[in-house]
Amino acid sequence: MNWKNIKLIFMREVRDQLRDRRTLFMVAVLPLLLYPALGIGMVQMTVTFAEQVRTVVVIGADEIPEPELIREQHFAPEFFSFSEDAKKLRVITDSPSSLENAELDEDSRAKFQAFLELLEKERTTLNRLADIQEQVFGRKDAEKPKVELIAEEADLRKQVTSWFSVAPAQVLVVFPEGFKKHYEAIDDQFAAGDFNFGDIESSLHAIILHNSANEKSDIAYQRVRKALKEWEKVLLKQRLETASLPISLPDPVQTTAVDLAEAEEIAANVWSKIFPALLVIMSVTGAFYPAIDLGAGEKERGTMETLLISPATRTEIVLGKFFTVMLFSISTALLNLASMGFTGKHMLTAVGSAGASPIGDLSFPPLLSLMWVVLLAVPLSALFSAMSLSLAMFAKSSKEGQYYLTPLLMVTMGLTMFCLNPAIELTPYYSVLPVVGPALLLKALLLGGAASSAVWMYTIPVLVTSSLYSILALWWAIELFQSENILFREAEQFELSLWLKHLLRDKEETPSFVEAGVCFILIAFLQFIFLTSIQKDPSMFADPVNMFRFQLIYLIATVGVPPVLMAIMLTKNPLKSLKLKLPSWKMLGAAVVLPLSLQPLTLELLSRLDHLFPPVPAGAEELLKAMSSDAVPLWLTFATFAIAPAICEELAFRGFILSGLQRSRHKWLPIVISAILFGVIHMIPKQQFNASLLGLALGLLAVRSRSLIPCIIFHAIFNGTQILIPHLPQETHNGSLVRFAVTITKKDGVITAVDFNAVFLGICLAISAALIYWLVRHGQTPEESERPVDSHEPLIAEQSRLFKK
Amino acid sequence: MIRVQDLTKEFTDLKRGPVAAVNRVSFEVKPGEIFGLLGPNGAGKTTCLRILSTVLKPTSGQALVAGYDVVRFPEAVRANIGFMSGNTGIYDRMTACEMVEYYGRLYGIEEDRLQDRIDEIFETLQMNEIRDVLGLKMSTGMKQKVSIARTIVHDPPVLIFDEPTSGLDVLVARNVLDAVARLRDEGKCIIFSTHIMREVEKLCDRVAVIHKGEILDTGTVEGLVEKHNQPDIEEVFFKLIQSVDLTESSAKSGMEFTS
Structure with a gap:
């Protein structure tokens, strides 16, 4: 690799992008203009925004007890938390002066007149409806069976709706006749100190009619309800006074909430939500457009060749190209954040100075947190840049490239929302997941405070794993760019039947990269279907033997069958695809010793590392417990957890999938993937971590031996010893090897601890390291030596010497 | 300088399965010679030249360019060839000078020598007036000049031209052909593909007629005319192509007949 060339290409691409007005607009102009413009727009909107006045009709206004609830066509402003809100409700009452004083044109006056007259007639229906509802909810003794009540309620409801839906008012409040008298009577009783009220619950009630499905009605109702609540509080206070009772009577506990949050912390909370989300989304968009231009755009303009x-x-x-895309991705993300930050701060301060802002002054996060924003922007943009570049390389034209943006954006948006x-x-x-890890780390760091000290330990795994994902994505981009099919993708008429025919007819020796990917997706998909179908019937797990049988079938059907079928149908040489051939004796030896020495490690x-992983789900726990259960014959346990996984999983992962991945020229990457x-x-x-580590050893064994058999042996021995451990007796004969190596503590038949002797672990480590070293360095690769001798060999040696100079 | 032996390139076609775009092609080109690759559209000319420029990898066979194997030492091959085709465009947002400079640097030419070389090329190709014009604003003829400048900036011993005149007007095409002829006189080894007979007659020292991925015959223009007993190279070309199509269709109908 020549860094001078990379730098040359990078410099050219950057200059090229800077000369492109579209990119400049996306990267720099848009964020610098967008947020201030949005901010100004929002301020404008709030200033000019005026909520429309809603109308409330109050029947029985003469029956309302003191203090005054309705004053000059509105509810009294003292009952609203913002006195201005009182103006947002217009009140029309049935008192004779109300309609005359209302500011209405003739037309609506007539309408209200008609409505009031109608209400006079419908009042009994309303009362009946309210009465029945009380009975249905059990607040009143039922006068007839519930079914009949509900039927009558529905009937009345229909009647009321028929005229309320066309009424000129959004909310209707009805005070029943004689309400004031009744209320005052109770007050008098209080004053006299007579607390025997009889059936006070079933006495007269006011009714509020509204329709919560209608937004206008609902908004008005919420306001009316709040105002009435406040008004009722005053009433209650008066009543308590007349009865000479303490005013605090309705609040026996009287809690006092003390808010410790300081302005910076509230601000940190806001930033910790906005910044990670914006960083993720802007690094995708910032990467995507330049990538399309550099990949598909260059193909389209004919400069790629x-x-x-x-x-x-x-x-x-x-x-x-990747570094160019990354530069633009980072710049876009950071410019957006900066612009958003300044606009947000400025706006909220402006609004805050006008009062009524719950956030108050929005100060910026500390410098250290901001540096983390920049640092975490690097792996995020690297990942998105590599992914966008891969898609852009794949696309034939910029137009095709644009289509790939939506799915990419959807996935990242989903993760961001999460x-x-x-x-x-x-x-x-979460810290090792792509995108999620950096986003959550950033969120935690911006929140700051006491929690941040615990966050620091996550920085290394997050940075390491997200860098790893970026490298993988970049490798994918390079891999795509090496492929002639993708570089010179012709516009070909696509027909499913033709393509299937081609797949079955023009087979290749071993599976292709894509076929390996499809095999993996197929396995994942089948597992998903199997698992969701059994979740419907958990009774299957009652009997451990049944559970084991199911596990066995599940493994064979979802993991074992797909690779075998795919190898037979899609490749010319299924045996080679699945690596089914005899290995050397040395490899068999390694396959027996390595699992034994790796198991204790x-x-x-x-x-x-146990405390780092989330707890095991209940279903899996049961399965693990059943593994050591005595109810299941040992052979079935072995078959289910050692033999079957060894064969099925090896066929799939070291067989078909690894063969497909090995099509790339890389030596080690297929093993890692x-x-x-x-x-x-x-x-x-926890299993994922364990399996990935084992997968490395198994992959190495498969690549070096070119055979699946050592892998199956390794896998079976490894799982087998794991099954055996619970079955080891607690007290083995003193002095035996097992006793020396391991101490097992059991409590009620359940293993609580497995402690290995340090010396034993050291020996295991030495053996494993030696074997792996041997496999990496000296493991045989017979096919490389089988390569035919080239007639140009001397000439080529000469050339390579010349070229190196 | 160029030695091609049994070069084959197969593509997979959805309908027909594997198709040989280039089938066991062999030829040799010496320095100071223009070798013409004459064939109709889809004959495999571009595929063949793309293999020589290491953009595509051959399925089988061998090709040595400037002494280097195209599969084993693609970088060395690319450093020693100049390649120009209808598909090698120039950047819209770069000036002529920047474009040539950029490729010169990619070829690793030292900065002093590069500036001298650029001045020299711009002089001979008479393109000093478009030195600072962006690719976007150039006419086809100007673009073609920049392409030629880009092709020869590192003074390569081997030059590959894949239909360099297609889509050009007569004047521009003439300029291109003159440039190619000048390069031959400088002793370059040149391979030149075209489907235009006039260009072959005027320019090529030797010519290979290629059709459906196979070379039908190779020789000098005069030699081919004489050998096939035709008035000119155009007639030779048609005769060769017709004979292939005839045998193929008769083979097909024969198959149909027997089945």
Whole structure:
């Protein structure tokens, strides 16, 4: 790799993008203009926004007890938390002067007149409806069976709706006749100190009619209800006074809330929500448009081939372009954040000075947090840049490229929404997920405070894993760029039947990269279907033997069958695709020794890292418990958890999928990817970690031996020993090897601890390290030596010497 | 300088399965010679030249360019060739000078020498007046000049031209052909593909007629005319192509007959 070329390409692409008005607009102008413009627009909107006045009709205005509830066509402003709100409700009452004084044109006056007259007639219906509702809800003794009540209620409801839906008012309040008298009578009784009220609950009630499905009616109702509540409080206070009772009587506990939040913390809370989300979304958009221009755009304009025939290698070209995209992605994200931050601060301060702002002064997060924003922007943009570039390389034209933006954006938006949820916090598991890890870390860091000290330990896993994802994505981009099919993708008429025919007819020796991917997706999909279908019938797990049988079928059907079928149908040489051939004796030896020496090490590692993983779900826990249960014959346990997984999972992951991945020219990357895929399929985070590690060893064994058999042996022995451990007796004969190596503590038949002797662990480590070193360095690769001798060999040696100079 | 031996390139076609775009093609080109690749559209000319420029990898066979194997030492091959085709466009948002400079740097030419070389090329190709014009604003003829300048900036011993005159007007095409002829006189090894007979007659020292991925015959223009007993190269071309199509269709109908 020649860094000079990468730099040359990078500089050219950056200059090219800077000369493109569209990119400049997206990256710089838009964020600098958008947020201030949005801010000004919002201020304008709030200033000019006036809520429309809603109308409330009050029947029985003469029956309202003191203090005065309605004053000059409105509710009294003292009953609203913002006295201005009183003006948003117009009140029309049935008192003779009300309609005359109202500011209405003749037309609506007539309408209200008619409505009031109608109400006079419908009053009995309304009373009946309210009465029945009280009975239905059980607040009053029922006069007839509930079914009949409900039937009558529905009938009355229909009647009332028929005229209320066309009424000129949004809310109707009815005070029943004799309400005031009744109320005053109770007051008098209080004053006399007579607390025997009889059936006070079933006495007269006021009715509020509204329609919560109608937004106008609902808004008006919420206001009316609040005002009435405040008014009732005053009434209650008066009543308590007349009865010479303490005013605090209705609040026996009288809590006092003390808010410790300071202005900075409230601000931090706001930033911790906005910044991570904006950072993620803006690094995607900032990466995408330049990537499309640099990838598909260059293909379209015909300059790609010019670049391909320059001495720069394809890796150098991709890297040069990748750094360009990344630069623009980071700039877009950070410019957006800065612009958003300044506008937000300015606006909220402006609004805050006018009072009534719950946030108050919005100060910026501390410098250290801002530096973290910049630092975390790097892996995020790297990931999105590499992904966008891959899509852009794949697309034939800019137009086709644009289509790929939506799915990419949807996925990232989904992840961002997930991170915004206040209940989601950074856990060891989330910290290793792409996008989610950095976003949650940033959220936690911006929140600051006492919690941040615990957050620091996550910085390394987040940075390491997100860098790893970026490298993988970049590798994918380079891989795509190497492929002739993708670089010179012709517009071809696509027909499903033709394509299927082609797939079955033009088979290749071993599976392709894509077929390996499809195999993995198929396995994941089948597992998903199987698992969702059994969740409907958990009774299956009652009997452990049944559960084991199910597990066995599940493994064979979802993991074992797809790779075998795909190898037979889609490749010319299924045996080679699945690596079914005899290995060397050395490899078989390694396959027996390595799992035995690795087992204690992994158990020790897992028990030490146990606290980092989320707890195992209940269903899986049961399965694990059943593994050591005595109700299941040992052979069935072995078949289900050692033999079947060894065969099925090896066929899939070290067989078909690894063969497909090995089509790339890389030596080690296929092993890493197959190991990660092998981990992903295991669903429980702890198992995923364990399986990924094992996958590395198994992949190495498969690549070096070119055979699946050592892998199956390794896998079976590894799982087998894991099953055996619970079955080891607690007190083994003193002095035996087992006793020396491991101490098992059991409580009520359940293992509580497995402690390995440090010396034993050291020996295991030495053996494993030696074996893996041997596999990496000296493991045989027979096919490389089988390569035919080239007649040009001496000439080529000469050339390579010359070229290196 | 160029030695091609049994070069084959297969593509997978959805309808027909694997198709050989180039089928066991062999030829040789020496320095100071223009070798013409004459064939109709879709004959495999572009695929063949793309393999020589290392953009595509051959399915089988061998090709040595400037002494380097195209599969094993693609970088060395690319450093020693100049390649120009209808598909090698120039950047819209770069001036002529920047464009040539950029490629010169990619070829690793030292900065002093590069400036001298650019001045020299711009002089001979008479393109000093478009030095600071953006690609976007250039006419087709100007673009073609920039392409030629880009192709020869590193003074490569081998030059590959894939239909360099297609879509050009007569004047511009003439300029391109003159440039190619000048390069031959400088002793370059040149391979030139076209479907225009006049260009072959005027320019090529030797010519290969290629059709459906296979070379039908190779020789000098005069030699081919004489050998096939035709008035000119155009007639030779038609005769060769017709004979292939005839045998193919008769083979097909024969198959139909027997089945």
